[in-house]
Amino acid sequence: MSIRRPLSGPIGFNAQHSPMGAFMSFTCGNPGTKGGIGLQIGQPADQEVFIGLIDGDRYADATLKCLPFYVGAASNAAEAFMVEQAGPSEANVRPDAEPFAENEIKRSYGWATDSWEAGDLTFTVFSPFGPIPDPSKSSDRDMRDALRPAVVAQLIIDNTKGTKPKTGIFALNHSRPGPRMITDDLGGSARVGFAFRREAGVAAEVVDITGNGASDKPHAFGFMRWSATDGIREKFNPVHLLGSCPGIGFEVPAGKRYAMTLAIGSYLEAPVTTGLSGKYLYTRYYTDLTDVLRSTLDAAAKVIEKSDALDAKLEAATLSDDQKFLIAHATHSYYGSTQLLEIDKQPFWVVNEGEYCMMNTLDLSVDHVFWELDHNPWVVKNLLDNFVSHYSYTDKVKVYKDAGVSVHSFDHDPSQPPPPPDAAQLSRAYETAPGGISFCHDMGAHNNFAPKGRSSYELANLTSTFSYMTVEQLCNWTLTAACYLAKTRDTSWLKKNKKIVEEVLESFVNRGGEVGFAQFDSDKTAGGQEITTYDSLDHSLAQTRNNVYMAVKCWASYRALNLLFRDLGDKKAAQKAQELAEKVAGFVADQAVDGVLPAIFEKDNPGYNSRILPAVEGCVYPYYFAKTGYAGIKPEEVYASAAEKRMYDALKLHTEKLLLDPEKRSVFADGGIKLSSTSNNSWMSKISIFLDVTRRVFGLNANPAVAEVIKKADAAHVTWQAVGSAYWACCDQIVSGEGKASRYYPRIITSALWID
Amino acid sequence: MSIRRPLSGPIGFNAQHSPMGAFMSFTCGNPGTKGGIGLQIGQPADQEVFIGLIDGDRYADATLKCLPFYVGAASNAAEAFMVEQAGPSEANVRPDAEPFAENEIKRSYGWATDSWEAGDLTFTVFSPFGPIPDPSKSSDRDMRDALRPAVVAQLIIDNTKGTKPKTGIFALNHSRPGPRMITDDLGGSARVGFAFRREAGVAAEVVDITGNGASDKPHAFGFMRWSATDGIREKFNPVHLLGSCPGIGFEVPAGKRYAMTLAIGSYLEAPVTTGLSGKYLYTRYYTDLTDVLRSTLDAAAKVIEKSDALDAKLEAATLSDDQKFLIAHATHSYYGSTQLLEIDKQPFWVVNEGEYCMMNTLDLSVDHVFWELDHNPWVVKNLLDNFVSHYSYTDKVKVYKDAGVSVHSFDHDPSQPPPPPDAAQLSRAYETAPGGISFCHDMGAHNNFAPKGRSSYELANLTSTFSYMTVEQLCNWTLTAACYLAKTRDTSWLKKNKKIVEEVLESFVNRGGEVGFAQFDSDKTAGGQEITTYDSLDHSLAQTRNNVYMAVKCWASYRALNLLFRDLGDKKAAQKAQELAEKVAGFVADQAVDGVLPAIFEKDNPGYNSRILPAVEGCVYPYYFAKTGYAGIKPEEVYASAAEKRMYDALKLHTEKLLLDPEKRSVFADGGIKLSSTSNNSWMSKISIFLDVTRRVFGLNANPAVAEVIKKADAAHVTWQAVGSAYWACCDQIVSGEGKASRYYPRIITSALWID
Numbered sequence A, B: 001m002s003i004r005r006p007l008s009g010p011i012g013f014n015a016q017h018s019p020m021g022a023f024m025s026f027t028c029g030n031p032g033t034k035g036g037i038g039l040q041i042g043q044p045a046d047q048e049v050f051i052g053l054i055d056g057d058r059y060a061d062a063t064l065k066c067l068p069f070y071v072g073a074a075s076n077a078a079e080a081f082m083v084e085q086a087g088p089s090e091a092n093v094r095p096d097a098e099p100f101a102e103n104e105i106k107r108s109y110g111w112a113t114d115s116w117e118a119g120d121l122t123f124t125v126f127s128p129f130g131p132i133p134d135p136s137k138s139s140d141r142d143m144r145d146a147l148r149p150a151v152v153a154q155l156i157i158d159n160t161k162g163t164k165p166k167t168g169i170f171a172l173n174h175s176r177p178g179p180r181m182i183t184d185d186l187g188g189s190a191r192v193g194f195a196f197r198r199e200a201g202v203a204a205e206v207v208d209i210t211g212n213g214a215s216d217k218p219h220a221f222g223f224m225r226w227s228a229t230d231g232i233r234e235k236f237n238p239v240h241l242l243g244s245c246p247g248i249g250f251e252v253p254a255g256k257r258y259a260m261t262l263a264i265g266s267y268l269e270a271p272v273t274t275g276l277s278g279k280y281l282y283t284r285y286y287t288d289l290t291d292v293l294r295s296t297l298d299a300a301a302k303v304i305e306k307s308d309a310l311d312a313k314l315e316a317a318t319l320s321d322d323q324k325f326l327i328a329h330a331t332h333s334y335y336g337s338t339q340l341l342e343i344d345k346q347p348f349w350v351v352n353e354g355e356y357c358m359m360n361t362l363d364l365s366v367d368h369v370f371w372e373l374d375h376n377p378w379v380v381k382n383l384l385d386n387f388v389s390h391y392s393y394t395d396k397v398k399v400y401k402d403a404g405v406s407v408h409s410f411d412h413d414p415s416q417p418p419p420p421p422d423a424a425q426l427s428r429a430y431e432t433a434p435g436g437i438s439f440c441h442d443m444g445a446h447n448n449f450a451p452k453g454r455s456s457y458e459l460a461n462l463t464s465t466f467s468y469m470t471v472e473q474l475c476n477w478t479l480t481a482a483c484y485l486a487k488t489r490d491t492s493w494l495k496k497n498k499k500i501v502e503e504v505l506e507s508f509v510n511r512g513g514e515v516g517f518a519q520f521d522s523d524k525t526a527g528g529q530e531i532t533t534y535d536s537l538d539h540s541l542a543q544t545r546n547n548v549y550m551a552v553k554c555w556a557s558y559r560a561l562n563l564l565f566r567d568l569g570d571k572k573a574a575q576k577a578q579e580l581a582e583k584v585a586g587f588v589a590d591q592a593v594d595g596v597l598p599a600i601f602e603k604d605n606p607g608y609n610s611r612i613l614p615a616v617e618g619c620v621y622p623y624y625f626a627k628t629g630y631a632g633i634k635p636e637e638v639y640a641s642a643a644e645k646r647m648y649d650a651l652k653l654h655t656e657k658l659l660l661d662p663e664k665r666s667v668f669a670d671g672g673i674k675l676s677s678t679s680n681n682s683w684m685s686k687i688s689i690f691l692d693v694t695r696r697v698f699g700l701n702a703n704p705a706v707a708e709v710i711k712k713a714d715a716a717h718v719t720w721q722a723v724g725s726a727y728w729a730c731c732d733q734i735v736s737g738e739g740k741a742s743r744y745y746p747r748i749i750t751s752a753l754w755i756d
Helices: A077-081 A140-147 A228-233 A289-298 A300-316 A321-336 A362-375 A377-390 A470-488 A491-496 A498-512 A548-568 A571-590 A613-627 A635-639 A642-659 A684-697 A704-724 A747-754 B077-081 B140-147 B228-233 B289-298 B300-316 B321-336 B362-375 B377-390 B470-488 B491-496 B498-512 B548-568 B571-590 B613-627 B635-639 B642-659 B684-697 B704-724 B747-754
Strands: A015-017 A024-028 A036-039 A048-054 A064-066 A105-109 A113-118 A121-126 A150-159 A166-173 A179-181 A192-196 A200-208 A220-225 A245-252 A256-266 A278-280 A338-343 A346-351 A392-400 A430-439 A681-683 A733-735 A738-741 B015-017 B024-028 B036-039 B047-054 B064-066 B105-109 B113-118 B121-126 B150-159 B166-174 B179-181 B192-196 B200-208 B220-225 B245-252 B256-266 B278-280 B338-343 B346-351 B392-400 B430-439 B681-683 B733-735 B738-741
Touching: A015 A321, A024 A256, A024 A321, A036 A200, A036 A256, A048 A121, A048 A228, A048 A245, A064 A228, A105 A321, A113 A300, A121 A300, A150 A166, A150 A245, A150 A289, A150 A300, A166 A200, A166 A228, A166 A256, A179 A220, A179 A245, A192 A220, A192 A245, A200 A220, A200 A245, A200 A289, A220 A228, A228 A245, A245 A256, A256 A289, A289 A300, A300 A321, A321 A338, A321 A684, A321 A704, A321 A747, A346 A362, A346 A377, A362 A377, A362 A470, A362 A684, A362 A747, A377 A392, A377 A470, A392 A498, A430 A470, A430 A498, A470 A491, A470 A498, A470 A548, A470 A613, A491 A498, A491 A548, A498 A548, A498 A571, A548 A571, A548 A613, A548 A642, A571 A642, A613 A635, A613 A642, A613 A684, A635 A642, A642 A684, A642 A704, A681 A684, A684 A704, A684 A747, A704 A738, B015 B321, B024 B256, B024 B321, B036 B047, B036 B166, B036 B200, B036 B256, B047 B121, B047 B228, B047 B245, B064 B228, B105 B321, B113 B300, B121 B300, B150 B166, B150 B245, B150 B289, B150 B300, B166 B200, B166 B228, B166 B256, B179 B220, B179 B245, B192 B220, B192 B245, B200 B220, B200 B245, B200 B289, B220 B228, B228 B245, B245 B256, B256 B289, B289 B300, B300 B321, B321 B338, B321 B684, B321 B704, B321 B747, B346 B362, B346 B377, B362 B377, B362 B470, B362 B684, B362 B747, B377 B392, B377 B470, B392 B498, B430 B470, B430 B498, B470 B491, B470 B498, B470 B548, B470 B613, B491 B498, B491 B548, B498 B548, B498 B571, B548 B571, B548 B613, B548 B642, B571 B642, B613 B635, B613 B642, B613 B684, B635 B642, B642 B684, B642 B704, B681 B684, B684 B704, B684 B747, B704 B738
Parallel strands: none
Antiparallel strands: A015 A024, A024 A036, A048 A064, A048 A166, A105 A113, A113 A121, A121 A150, A150 A256, A166 A245, A179 A192, A192 A200, A200 A256, A220 A245, A278 A338, A338 A346, A392 A430, A681 A733, A733 A738, B015 B024, B024 B036, B047 B064, B047 B166, B105 B113, B113 B121, B121 B150, B150 B256, B166 B245, B179 B192, B192 B200, B200 B256, B220 B245, B278 B338, B338 B346, B392 B430, B681 B733, B733 B738
């Protein structure tokens, strides 16, 4: 049974309600804006969502009260047909619905549910998730269940205390032309549905849940006019095939409580991607939209049960309400970006990058890996293989002929990202030295796969946004591979990739110079420099070279390589990797000044005076290798060597000092975590990893002062999402509390690390 | 060779450039708005179109001067990635193009071309048309040629007098995400292309047309950034896969004249319709978008030649420039609405209804029939058959128990359409009597086929817009069938449809009452009344019953049935049809008062005092039966019987009197034709038929006063289109000179009647 508890904080925010792998969201929640069913887009869709009730039968002269998920202006599509026509015909169109006020609404937000109560109405969306089975090993029935491109919703109208009928409705007013009523059999005459062309639709049936025995025969009715009210009330022609606003309604007699179950689904049958031609894997298991909707209604009870079980699981976790909220919100948006394709008859897993729709951005993938491995490790293998076969490249590194730091003009505001490269930077002389393998930032964007060996994002001759992330992505593939091994012990996969792993180590070595990590830029950057995933942050996290974040991540990568070579039986390489890990760790430890680490280890660099919390991010991986038993040691033994112990102590002290900084340079005014002391950009997904390391690796939560900082931060982070990014659902990149970029984003799923 | 002459009138209007049957338009021409490639939509698409040149090489610090087919604001898509970033990076983005002023541009507009000259640039779009062969009888090669879902364009840069290079470009800045560069082979390395996902794209190659011998090797280059200028000038990364504005450019050395040939095409591979599942027939003949673009470039020379020949043909017609303009404009928009599908492995012809996208609206089809029969009669048969098998129905007629006229309250402004039915109308008692077969208004809308026997448009219980058009559509199917026979003499088709033709006559008789035409409303209207195709006009053309327009159209239908029964060898039915024709003609003639015919033959009806020019519309059909030789008589012999001669005289006098009305109630202030003396609504397609009947059937052009009225009207009609409907390309429904509805419309193709 449901354990739903109303939110005590803000309730007016959008949530994505998504099946797995269908790149589909049913989005609603933010008052006064459009949403509804969106396919293959990085933002809320373009329908007005009417969910409401009339205190009377469908024709009653009573207001349609609705949840506030619509712009509110009456549709004027009818006017297009009625030129030079004054008042009379307009008289037919009643004013649109009246929204429930925010204080009349209670909202509960669970891991797999989202529920609103207002007046005698309860509307809940169910979007359960779970393992996607490996298609090569699973029955069609199991795949159908897992890949059903639909969510379930339920509209309950309680008229047990009423003395006359009430009427419930669900309608979507479309901006684009093409809605229609479904005339195919949805599994019995009591079911009613509507669709948008061939691609998306809603089907419904109504049941009596009064629980007092004798049931009449509840039934749903369809309508489609140019507004919800016009449709529901129209006596003669409730369905006009030219209408923009299809919907489904039902009347509830006095004394009754009815539930309308809704299947909200999609079906795209044709290949949808270019470059690599892919169609949705669900097309293997479903014949068309009607099949999707029919089977979703058939399975609705199971879907609801599964959702409630997931809600209960999160509720049972030893986390604060704020933390649970963030995890639930992250999970909702995560699945909205997922896209399981079939390419060359093989499954091909894609997570789209939120509003940007870049495909399998590798610096997101590495963050998603913990979640994926908990649910469906085969998609991680799929991803690793696809990067190797399609999106890897070999470069050289640049060895500048002048001094070791860039000649960038450093006289600008350090809180701003680096300026575009100037002529001096572009013409700076360098020689090349061997580089090695690395991986592309992404596989393409907006369903267009990039050409082989190329990302949609990376460009030459830049020093910040859109430059190459060669070392960062080398770390990311390595860490993803090691996590995959840690979880699955799939050494047969590892052995097939022996050569790649060897190339990876060589590539790290070639890039690491004297100190062992990220000393050179890829020649792919031409006159530019490599950047990190924090692409629009300031100097503290922009450049790769001599960056503390990169250093610790490289250290983690060497720990990862040590384990991979161990399993490959290559003791020498394993040993070398461990030596490099210790070398880098020692180097990092040596950089500490007054208990904190500079962001950039270059004294002339403006980033030298920045303090960044993501310094510790890399620690999450060796912890995972230990925790999963893969490393064969306890988590604290990760730091057994002298150098690594020194780095551990330095990072821990760094973290503690920053969190407790009396000047509060690492928190925002609202208490939220500020990743860099010199930038107002913060990424919620990265904060989540940082907090996990802080609590679990360093145990800093034991310090009540730190715990208090984190508690305040959690609360601020909820406000960032539910208020600062209310329209954009889950948002990653926050500027001073407002969701400014990386919106509608999957990566905050890193918050799920907090659960176990 | 081209016979292009610059337009002397307004040049700032959109034109649709469309292949046949692909429901695709490349639209441009209206300054300051978006256009580009639109698929399956009833309006201009959403791209900014940049066609221009730089006086210098691509990197030159000179303004990009463009034709004014863009909104003008620089794209800000890049900003999404660059949060909290001030001036520096913006410095990279140059201001966008500068448009040529209207007085710097010359535009020529031919039957199959559209051409702009500005500075050293000439841009021409070629959209030839011709017979679509019957797929069951034609080679794949011929079908590929006819159904190529693409148009050709050519950008010529003349640098013969220059002393440094010039650069030409063509780029489309997209509103929706998903553009990409084409990496497939387009037929040689000199060809470059870009696309929007899988569905639309542009490919190009450049040739030296200087004609002075020695040619270097001209080549095109691709680019894609966030604006046209940014893309063309970017040295390091001209292609960013995240860009919104793909384009193609070429440099022209001093002394040279280069032409870039462009293939602008589309390809939708999946089924696109619901209800009846149809995909584009061109998918039989083309494998994908690349195939379309490659073969279009291969065939470009032929396409250009064919277009020029069509231009020359229209130019040679004995018509005024205004008339030629209207025909050319109508033809451009006509093909933009055409959609040749494959359903159940059979071709299925659809003409979409302009901005409304209703499919095969029968009251449009009947107007398109002359054009179709001139080009591809088999699509008319296809349409007739599809109406019979999917979109016909059988009704009863209503016989009111009270008096013969409706009880509508007649006290409102007669220039306004009838009000919605009041309670008295809705509850007006009637008995039913046998009705018979008729045909639906349309087959669905926006790619959603309506359920069998039902249109998307018609609804019950209405008295104006959206009511049933039962008698009108019965006429329309009959007249279309007879025109088909007239042109093809396909008696084997007729014999297969003998039963239908018999049912049609019976249906006419049942609806005709004492006087023989349209005395009863269909019981499909329930409490409403039938309307005519002039659905948003006033009382003068709203109701079907006792309407002079319907009377004459019914007369024409009886003439049609007479010929059909003649060919079926049913002398008795043929005779009966002719008797009815004469009966109706006599009745019409008897209604004349003071030399004009009332619009509605009911003295209590406000339409009684209206005067309508479409009274004569029906005369076009018997004229066609005679002219094609089908009737076996000369056109003037159509009016051989006494009653028909009387009607002819009445209609001719009616027309002459209205056109020369000293109060000018049948022309607008600008001289354009006003179809009803009491309404400001006018339809250009219907004016075109009216003018054809006026000139050809009545020979009224011989009257210099009438000729002068028509000449002035032609000029006004050009302004209606080129100014009053500048954004919406060809527009049918005009309110006082402004294109207000039925925009982006196919039906004005009736103007092609003027040619022969």
